[in-house]
Amino acid sequence: MVLDAKQLFEQRLGRYQAAIALETADRIPIAPPMNYLAEIYSGSNHQQNVYDPEKLLAAEMAFIEAFPETDVLRSNRIWGPMCDVLDLRTYSLPGRELPPTGQFQFREEEYMKADEYDLLINNPAEFMIGTLIPRLFGEMGKGSSRSHFALLKAGLAQGMRNEILRNRNYQLETRCGMPQAGLGGFIAPFDVLADALRGLKGALLDTYRQPDKVIEACQVLTPIMARFALAGADPLKRYPIVVPTHKPCFLSPKQFDTFYWPSFKAILEILISSGYKVRILLEGDWSRHWHHLLELPKGSLICDIDDKSDIFQAKEEIGHHHCIAGGISNTMFIIGNPSDIDERVKLLCETVGKNGGFILSGACLIPYETKPENYKAMVDAVMKYGWYDKDFEPKPKQAPTVENVRLPKGCLTPWEVKKEELGGVLGEEDLIRIPWETIEEMAFNWLWSWSW
Amino acid sequence: MIDLKVLTEAVEGLEEDKVLELLNEFVNSNPSEREAQDVVSACQQGMAKVGELFESGEYFIGDLIFAGELLTQALDILKPVIGSGSSVKVGKIVLGTVEGDLHDIGKNIFRSMAEAAGFEVYDLGIDQKPQAFVAKVQEIQPDIVGMSGVLTLALESMKKTVDELSNAGLRDNIKIIIGGNPVTEQACQYIGADAYTTNAAEGVKICRNWIQ
Numbered sequence: 066m067v068l069d070a071k072q073l074f075e076q077r078l079g080r081y082q083a084a085i086a087l088e089t090a091d092r093i094p095i096a097p098p099m100n101y102l103a104e105i106y107s108g109s110n111h112q113q114n115v116y117d118p119e120k121l122l123a124a125e126m127a128f129i130e131a132f133p134e135t136d137v138l139r140s141n142r143i144w145g146p147m148c149d150v151l152d153l154r155t156y157s158l159p160g161r162e163l164p165p166t167g168q169f170q171f172r173e174e175e176y177m178k179a180d181e182y183d184l185l186i187n188n189p190a191e192f193m194i195g196t197l198i199p200r201l202f203g204e205m206g207k208g209s210s211r212s213h214f215a216l217l218k219a220g221l222a223q224g225m226r227n228e229i230l231r232n233r234n235y236q237l238e239t240r241c242g243m244p245q246a247g248l249g250g251f252i253a254p255f256d257v258l259a260d261a262l263r264g265l266k267g268a269l270l271d272t273y274r275q276p277d278k279v280i281e282a283c284q285v286l287t288p289i290m291a292r293f294a295l296a297g298a299d300p301l302k303r304y305p306i307v308v309p310t311h312k313p314c315f316l317s318p319k320q321f322d323t324f325y326w327p328s329f330k331a332i333l334e335i336l337i338s339s340g341y342k343v344r345i346l347l348e349g350d351w352s353r354h355w356h357h358l359l360e361l362p363k364g365s366l367i368c369d370i371d372d373k374s375d376i377f378q379a380k381e382e383i384g385h386h387h388c389i390a391g392g393i394s395n396t397m398f399i400i401g402n403p404s405d406i407d408e409r410v411k412l413l414c415e416t417v418g419k420n421g422g423f424i425l426s427g428a429c430l431i432p433y434e435t436k437p438e439n440y441k442a443m444v445d446a447v448m449k450y451g452w453y454d455k456d457f458e459p460k461p462k463q464a465p466t467v468e469n470v471r472l473p474k475g476c477l478t479p480w481e482v483k484k485e486e487l488g489g490v491l492g493e494e495d496l497i498r499i500p501w502e503t504i505e506e507m508a509f510n511w512l513w514s515w516s517w
Numbered sequence: 518m519i520d521l522k523v524l525t526e527a528v529e530g531l532e533e534d535k536v537l538e539l540l541n542e543f544v545n546s547n548p549s550e551r552e553a554q555d556v557v558s559a560c561q562q563g564m565a566k567v568g569e570l571f572e573s574g575e576y577f578i579g580d581l582i583f584a585g586e587l588l589t590q591a592l593d594i595l596k597p598v599i600g601s602g603s604s605v606k607v608g609k610i611v612l613g614t615v616e617g618d619l620h621d622i623g624k625n626i627f628r629s630m631a632e633a634a635g636f637e638v639y640d641l642g643i644d645q646k647p648q649a650f651v652a653k654v655q656e657i658q659p660d661i662v663g664m665s666g667v668l669t670l671a672l673e674s675m676k677k678t679v680d681e682l683s684n685a686g687l688r689d690n691i692k693i694i695i696g697g698n699p700v701t702e703q704a705c706q707y708i709g710a711d712a713y714t715t716n717a718a719e720g721v722k723i724c725r726n727w728i729q
Contacts, residue, residue, distance in 0.1 A: 157619060168668055170619045265622055269579045270586060273533065317577035349698075373698070373715065395669050396701045432669040 073242025077136040078303060079459030081244060081424070085305065085342050085388045087364050089421035090459040093414060093451035094136040095444060096390065097426040098246045098307060098344055098369055101433040102440060103128035103138055111168055111433075112160025116145040118229045122236060129241045131437075134444045138237060139246035139307070143169050144226045150218040152203030155261050155515065168433065176200045177262040179271060182278035185262075186285050190477040193512040201261065201515050223511065247307035247344050249298030252517045253329040254286035255279075259312045260517045269315065272324055283328040288472045289513055291335040295469050296510050298341055302464045305342040305367055309429075311517075314349025314373065321354045330360065335472070337365045340465030344390075346429040349373050352382075359386050372396070372428035380417040389417060390424035393443060398427060398435040403442035410446030418451065425451070474502055475509035519543040521559040528563020528591070529570070531583055536560075540594045550600035557599065560591045564633035568718040578626070581717060585629030606637040608728040609659035613641030613650060615666045615674035623697050624665035627717040631663075634721050647674075647681035654687050661724050664710070666697045672704050679709040692727045696720050 068076065083090035105111070106128035109120040125138055145158050154174075159167045177185070177197055184192040199205040204215035237243040252260065258279065259268035271279050298306050310329075313321055336343050344367040347355060352374050358366060363386050370376045370391035380389050392413040397405055410425065417423050425447060431440065480498045484490065490497055519539055527535040543556055567584040570576040576584075592599075610631055614624050621643050628638050639657050641649055654662060662682070664675050675695050682688045693710040696717070705713035711727075714720040 163617075167617055168670060170668070172619065173622075266582055266586070269582050272579065273531070273583055315578040315582070317579060320577070320579055372701075394701065395699050396672070396703050399669060399672060400703060400707045434669050434673065 068242070070239055070242035073133075074238055074244060075461055076459050077242065078244040078461045081136050081246075082303075082462050083459055084422060084424050085364065085367055086462070087388060087422035089453035089457075091452065091454055091457040093418045093447055093453075094424050095134055095426070095447055096137040096246055096424045097431045098139060098346060098390070099430040100128070100135070100138055102431045102435045102437070103135075105433055106131065106437075110159070110165045111163075112145075112158075112165035115143055115158055115169060116160065118144070118233065122233050125233075125237065125243075126241060129237075129243055132440060132444055134447065135243075137244050137246040144229065147219070147222045147226050150204070150222050151201075151215055153515070154201055154203055171260070173260065173264045175264045175267045177258075177267075179263070179267065179275070182271075182275065182282055186278070186281050189285055189289060190475065190509055190512065193516075194477060197262065198512065198515065220511075245299075245304045248304040249294050249296070249306045251290045251294035251306070251308055251332065253308065253310060253325060253332070254283035254290060255325040255328070256309075256311045257286050257290065257513075257516045258282060261515065265312060265315060268312070272320055276323070279324055280327075283324065287328045287331045288335075289475060291332045291470075292472050292475055292506070293510050293513050294332065294336055295339060295341075295472075296507075298336075302340050303461060305344040306336055307344045307346070309346040310348050310351070313347075313351055313354050316354075318353050322357075326354070326357050330357070333361055333366070335470045337362060338467070339469040340467040342367065345369065347371055347374065347379075348429060352378060355379065355383050358383050361387075364388070367424065369426065369429045376413075376417055380423075384417065384422060388422045388424060390426045391428055392417065392425055393427050395428050395432050398432055398439050401439060403438055406439050406442040407446045407449075410443055411450045414447070414450035421453070474506050476502065476505035477509065478505065480505075518546075519556060521555060524556065524559045525563040525566070528560050528584070528587065529566035531567070531580060531587060533583075533587055533590075536587060536591060537594065540591055544594055544598055548598055550598070553595055553598040553600065557592070557595060560588060560595075561633045561635065564588055564630065568630060568634075568721065571716075571718045572722075578717075581626050581630065582622075585626060588629060588633055605635075607635040608661065608724070609637045609639070609657055610661045610663055610724065611639045611641065611650065611653045611657055611659045612663040613645040613653075613665070614643040615664050615671050615678055616644060616646045617674050618666040618668050618671045619643045620665075620667035620697075623667070623717065624663075627663060627665070627696060627720050630717050630721045631724060634725060636661075636721075636724065647678040650678050651681050651685045651687065654682060654691065655685070659691060660728060661692045661694060663720070663724075664693065664695045666695075666699060669699050671697060672699055672708065675700075675704075675710065676708045683709075692724075694720055694723060 080090045080094045081096050084094050103125050104114050107124040109124055113120045148156055155172055157163050157170050157172055159165050159169060184196055205212045234245060259265045294306050313325055316325060333343055342365055346369045348371050350373040366387040368387050368389055370379045372394035376391050480501050524539050571581055612628055614621055628640055631638050639653060641653055694712045695710045696714050700713040712723045
């Protein structure tokens with residue numbers, strides 16, 4: 066029987082959601098959180114993918130045609146023109162400062178100084194727009210006309226980018242029956258500090274020299290990042306929210322417990338209480354920290370295991386409580402051969418995949434340099450060893466009916482201040498107040514999209 | 518007079534204020550170059566202890582980074598009194614992040630630990646083409662070449678660099694160690710390096726064993 070796009074979509078999503086719920090569906094899902102191989106599958110280079118959304122979509126469609134057993138897709142969030150209108154300093158892009166075949170990369174610097182914690186803590190919006198953003202955006206340093214125009218262009222470009230993403234997801238869903246691995250994302254408060262604010266070295270030195278400020282800043286960032294995650298999440302609550310974790314692998318258990326976990330956990334609780342699952346990319350070796358994930362409700366997380374951790378140990382220690390994803394190392398995809406992959410998938414299916422709650426994937430991603438024959442070997446091996454029940458028909462689960470947790474609104478200029486400036490309003494206040502606050506919050510959220 | 522044992526212990530314990538206070542007092546006491554060299558050695562011994570504590574699992578990467586920063590500050594304070602007579606180096610390392618990769622955190626941790634262990638390190642920086650490694654190896658004639666990378670593309674860049682070193686006839690005179698997120702034993706064999714590590718302290722230990 067040939068399935069149409071809608072049936073395929075439901076089957077794939079149902080399979081994905083069953084694994085997340087620690088259940089078995091028809092087979093183990095193939096669902097990497099990021100699939101770089103798919104982005105370049107039709108032969109376009111990195112510059113084309115970053116700058117030309119049609120080329121990226123064409124590559125992903127070609128990939129789906131070649132590997133229809135793949136259950137979800139999610140590609141990168143970078144869109145070159147958005148970075149260019151701002152002259153964003155935190156990323157190096159292919160075709161711009163890198164060769165067209167180079168990979169986009171985050172440029173970590175100390176954009177926030179060690180003595181600026183109070184600015185962030187006392188007024189996060191003012192800190193971002195007044196202190197940090199001018200250092201992140203090169204266009205802001207070229208006179209007031211260029212600065213204002215850059216922000217105007219960025220607002221317009223953001224609308225274009227949203228439309229590109231919407232269209233891409235719509236095309237993949239309706240033409241290919243392909244669900245997303247996740248929608249919406251955020252990073253942990255400590256990672257905000259250690260990525261685009263202080264950088265790893267700065268943030269780590271602060272944990273020794275001014276630990277109280279680091280903790281306070283993380284507390285301030287908690288509702289900010291929770292709001293940010295909810296703003297970008299799937300309104301239908303079909304897909305998980307994705308969170309990469311950048312710096313836990315550098316932290317001792319004590320540092321993690323003190324600086325990373327409390328605020329991160331608070332955000333996870335908000336998102337889970339709002340009816341979302343969260344897909345956590347446990348980058349590097351998380352084995353010292355992952356026992357904390359058991360503090361969250363059973364079946365609420367998908368834990369992507371990097372190749373620096375042992376997936377069998379992860380299954381034993383946290384796999385009884387949360388879905389585990391991963392299993393194939395980067396090295397195996399890049400320099401291994403199909404028989405290595407076949408053997409590995411067989412082992413995974415017989416062990417970590419045995420009773421459900423397992424997603425087959427790479428180490429948080431499928432690398433660009435993956436040999437296509439190795440990806441094919443992985444898919445073929447799942448078709449050999451990955452079945453639970455061939456007669457089972459996976460279906461998506463009912464969307465949770467809970468409402469999002471209400472959080473205080475983020476803003477630069479509260480409505481009360483604006484109202485005072487206006488000398489009060491003569492008509493119905495809410496007609497003016499609600500859009501004011503909504504757009505304030507959108508702009509506030511936008512500022513934080515540059516914090517990682 | 519500065520108590521070298523106390524200094525070593527303060528470095529080992531990452532007691533920043535104490536280390537800086539001891540060193541500032543020492544510099545103000547108008548010491549000889551010889552005394553200054555002893556103080557440098559005491560700091561380096563503290564760093565070696567930090568490496569041991571890391572290996573035993575008591576310290577973590579954050580501690581190594583903090584220790585590296587502490588040593589840099591210590592040497593800055595001591596600079597005016599160290600003089601030109603530098604201490605004996607145990608070996609030379611040419612180090613860099615390979616082509617296409619812009620990351621440097623791991624490389625920098627390795628560099629500060631290797632320097633503390635007495636190596637003379639020539640750090641090429643990030644995104645270095647194979648030819649840059651070849652040219653520096655020809656110029657410096659090091660004992661060891663260290664290549665670092667975080668992205669998966671680094672594996673191919675490392676392989677190209679080893680191939681270029683071989684083509685230039687330099688491979689047999691050097692040991693090559695690779696480090697960073699994507700390296701594994703399988704990758705090490707594929708690349709043709711002599712050793713791999715994802716752990717800077719272990720990397721320095723491997724280098725020391727090669728020199729002895």
